[in-house]
Amino acid sequence: MPARFAPAMFGFILSGFMSFAVSGIAMLRNAGLVDGFFGLWVNAWLPSWAFAFPVVLVVAPITRRLVGMMVKAPRASAR
Secondary structure (H helix, E strand, O other): OOHHHHHHHHHHHHHHHHHHHHHHHHHHHHHOOOOOHHHHHHHHHHHHHHHHHHHHHHHHHHHHHHHHHHOOOOOOOOO
């Protein structure tokens, strides 16, 4: 895959992992370990991921800019 797709691929994978974890925690807290838990989880996770991926693509550049304003840029080393 060409390197130009790296930011989108990063967002795709990150949104998948994060939505999987968050939906699992929410399912566990709300339903408990019921029969068919994993199936319920996957059914909750997939639509969450479909929502999370485009949100990550939009929010990531904004977040990068905000973080850039909050931290000091590294100084060029004096030689």
